[in-house]
Amino acid sequence: MTSYILRRLLYFIPTLLAISLVTFFIIQLPPGDFLTSFEARALASGDQADLERVEQLRERYGLDQPWYVQYWKWFTGILVGDFGYSFQWKQPVADLLGQRMLLTFLLALATTVFVWAVAIPMGIYAAMRKNTVGDYAVSFTGFIGLATPDFLLALVLMWVAFFYFDMSVGGLFSPEFEGAPWSMAKVWDLLGHLWIPVVVIGTNGTAGLIRILRANLLDELHKPYVETARAKGLTEWHLTAKHPVRVALNPFISGIGDTLPGLISGATITSIVLSLPTAGPLLLQSLLSQDMYLAGSYIFLLSILSVLGVLISDILLAWLDPRIRYQ
Amino acid sequence: MNDLLLEVENLQTHFFLDDGLVKAVDGVHLHIRRGRTLAVVGESGCGKSIMARSLLQIVTPPGKIVGGAIRYHRGPGDVVNLLDYDRKGPEMRAFRGREAAMIFQEPMASLSPVYTIGNQIVESFRLHFKVSKAEARTVAIEMLRKVGIPRPEARFDAYPHQLSGGMRQRAMIAMALICQPNLLIADEPTTALDVTTQAQILELLQKLQAELEMAVVMITHDLGVVAEMADDVAVMYLGQVVEQGSVDDIFYNPQHPYTRGLLASIPRLEGATRARLAAIPGTVPHPYARPGGCPFHTRCRERIINRLDMCKTEAPPLVQVGAEHHARCWLHHNQGVELSSEAVQLASLPLTTTGGH
Numbered sequence: 150m151t152s153y154i155l156r157r158l159l160y161f162i163p164t165l166l167a168i169s170l171v172t173f174f175i176i177q178l179p180p181g182d183f184l185t186s187f188e189a190r191a192l193a194s195g196d197q198a199d200l201e202r203v204e205q206l207r208e209r210y211g212l213d214q215p216w217y218v219q220y221w222k223w224f225t226g227i228l229v230g231d232f233g234y235s236f237q238w239k240q241p242v243a244d245l246l247g248q249r250m251l252l253t254f255l256l257a258l259a260t261t262v263f264v265w266a267v268a269i270p271m272g273i274y275a276a277m278r279k280n281t282v283g284d285y286a287v288s289f290t291g292f293i294g295l296a297t298p299d300f301l302l303a304l305v306l307m308w309v310a311f312f313y314f315d316m317s318v319g320g321l322f323s324p325e326f327e328g329a330p331w332s333m334a335k336v337w338d339l340l341g342h343l344w345i346p347v348v349v350i351g352t353n354g355t356a357g358l359i360r361i362l363r364a365n366l367l368d369e370l371h372k373p374y375v376e377t378a379r380a381k382g383l384t385e386w387h388l389t390a391k392h393p394v395r396v397a398l399n400p401f402i403s404g405i406g407d408t409l410p411g412l413i414s415g416a417t418i419t420s421i422v423l424s425l426p427t428a429g430p431l432l433l434q435s436l437l438s439q440d441m442y443l444a445g446s447y448i449f450l451l452s453i454l455s456v457l458g459v460l461i462s463d464i465l466l467a468w469l470d471p472r473i474r475y476q
Numbered sequence: 477m478n479d480l481l482l483e484v485e486n487l488q489t490h491f492f493l494d495d496g497l498v499k500a501v502d503g504v505h506l507h508i509r510r511g512r513t514l515a516v517v518g519e520s521g522c523g524k525s526i527m528a529r530s531l532l533q534i535v536t537p538p539g540k541i542v543g544g545a546i547r548y549h550r551g552p553g554d555v556v557n558l559l560d561y562d563r564k565g566p567e568m569r570a571f572r573g574r575e576a577a578m579i580f581q582e583p584m585a586s587l588s589p590v591y592t593i594g595n596q597i598v599e600s601f602r603l604h605f606k607v608s609k610a611e612a613r614t615v616a617i618e619m620l621r622k623v624g625i626p627r628p629e630a631r632f633d634a635y636p637h638q639l640s641g642g643m644r645q646r647a648m649i650a651m652a653l654i655c656q657p658n659l660l661i662a663d664e665p666t667t668a669l670d671v672t673t674q675a676q677i678l679e680l681l682q683k684l685q686a687e688l689e690m691a692v693v694m695i696t697h698d699l700g701v702v703a704e705m706a707d708d709v710a711v712m713y714l715g716q717v718v719e720q721g722s723v724d725d726i727f728y729n730p731q732h733p734y735t736r737g738l739l740a741s742i743p744r745l746e747g748a749t750r751a752r753l754a755a756i757p758g759t760v761p762h763p764y765a766r767p768g769g770c771p772f773h774t775r776c777r778e779r780i781i782n783r784l785d786m787c788k789t790e791a792p793p794l795v796q797v798g799a800e801h802h803a804r805c806w807l808h809h810n811q812g813v814e815l816s817s818e819a820v821q822l823a824s825l826p827l828t829t830t831g832g833h
Contacts, residue, residue: 155724280641371536373580373581373585373586374586374589376580377596379580380572380573381573381577381599381600381603382570382571382572382574383599384569391599392591396588405575470589471589471635472590
């Protein structure tokens with residue numbers, strides 16, 4: 150097991166190298182760059198400080214040299230924690246991403262927990278009560294969840310929260326906590342705001358997972374080993390939870406790999422509607438304004454998450470299913 | 477009788493399917509005795525497996541036990557009807573696994589692939605006895621040793637796919653017997669195994685039965701297994717027991733035309749080398765199109781020879797034909813029909829050696 154994980158971690162290195170190379174290549178493909186237009190504006194206004202700044206950056210990141218030299222400077226920088234410089238925000242990318250990644254990750258984690266906590270019991274219930282009113286109710290709710298666009302749900306929930314609960318909506322914090330240092334009150338305020346994006350982002354995934362779990366479980370429920378467990382005298386819930394559900398969860402686990410990056414990049418529209426200080430909107434802006442180091446670093450981080458996600462799901466699968474472990 | 481363990485009376489298990497009603501078990505009477513082996517034989521689809529599952533009430537919807545009684549004799553004067561219990565209720569769950577256990581046909585499919593053998597054995601034991609994990613482990617390892625699994629301490633932590641078919645079935649047996657039940661129901665336990673392993677498993681079952689003094693219900697379609705294992709035999713056809721008696725009664729003095737047909741269809745070593753095997757004419761009727769009257773009348777040679785018309789309309793009762801020997805056939809019912817002695821002889825002549833009754 151340990152050697153398996155180590156081997157998988159080693160495969161990481163070439164994979165990530167290739168991804169970063171391709172990412173960087175694509176990002177700098179469009180003609181022109183942020184710095185050129187920035188320099189033009191600085192020249193026009195005669196701002197000496199800005200012009201010096203441009204010169205420094207050009208020097209530091211090799212911007213007047215071929216793209217592979219730029220790539221090399223950027224990539225070696227990453228290894229020592231320098232992700233480059235955001236021209237638009239006039240800040241190091243590391244600082245910019247740092248603030249947002251924490252909240253993004255928190256949101257992603259909360260959403261995953263929400264999705265699993267809702268989808269697993271509902272999926273099990275629907276399968277065990279197949280073709281009953283309860284099953285139809287769950288399935289109906291699931292289809293509604295699948296069919297509702299995220300941004301619409303976001304708008305509706307914001308309206309409900311504002312109109313009926315008199316909450317400040319939008320963002321992850323109330324205005325008074327916006328720039329405040331972390332405290333218990335701020336965490337509490339965050340939790341009060343977090344539920345709207347969690348529900349909005351999670352609904353779609355929840356609905357999908359309910360369908361998957363119901364279908365998987367229906368395949369397992371009538372396997373002979375379930376009958377064996379029943380013949381031992383276990384209660385229906387106990388035997389279902391221990392035996393068929395455990396096997397039916399396999400596709401969930403292999404889905405974790407997609408969930409990690411998906412939750413971060415997939416929630417962009419919702420984040421914009423809800424004006425969340427997460428990473429999704431930042432990526433969109435950076436791509437629009439050719440803020441190359443920000444965009445590049447962002448995509449690079451997403452790739453790491455994808456690869457990491459796949460690794461985590463592989464390890465979990467091997468841990469859960471001995472048939473995989475011994476192959 | 478005081479050695480009676482389970483008394484099945486007019487058991488009916490029906491399946492309510494979209495296309496119609498299937499009477500998988502339709503009025504079964506059985507007596508299961510302590511320390512003895514009852515073999516239930518019949519063709520595929522005759523309801524023997526559903527009957528076995530009905531004893532534990534583990535038939536799941538759309539199947540449902542709709543009538544009859546299963547009386548369990550716990551001790552002298554202590555008799556309960558298991559069908560009075562809710563199939564999911566605590567009394568029934570306390571019976572399952574503890575008083576009566578079951579082993580199944582496919583040992584690979586019947587063991588969960590993602591838990592160790594030990595985990596699955598201990599699961600049953602810890603459910604019925606309040607013991608610590610360590611104690612349960614000791615008992616389980618002892619049980620694995622008893623069923624002939626080498627190096628049981630290591631096998632305890634093995635997964636089903638790491639064992640051979642025979643070892644898996646041994647593990648299944650260990651799992652079923654860990655609570656020392658009074659009744660073991662074995663649903664074709666050797667069908668999925670190769671012949672040498674079959675013999676070992678049957679031998680093991682006999683040994684353990686003697687040791688634990690339990691009753692065994694052996695579901696099988698293999699008359700060789702019946703001859704090897706059984707004390708008593710029940711022959712099933714389309715959801716009914718058509719004949720029940722001791723193994724000698726059934727093999728040497730069969731009374732129901734279906735039993736005679738089954739016995740005649742066994743290939744024999746001493747027979748003429750070029751002789752055709754005797755087969756029961758026709759096929760088992762489709763479950764949606766059960767014949768009225770006696771369910772076997774469409775394939776019964778003796779009805780045709782005797783020109784019995786009532787078999788088509790009237791269901792025959794269970795008739796006592798010997799001390800502990802019953803057959804569900806009009807041929808043996810005195811009031812039902814008057815047969816010419818010639819006809820009875822004619823009917824039994826080509827099929828049996830010992831004659832009618």
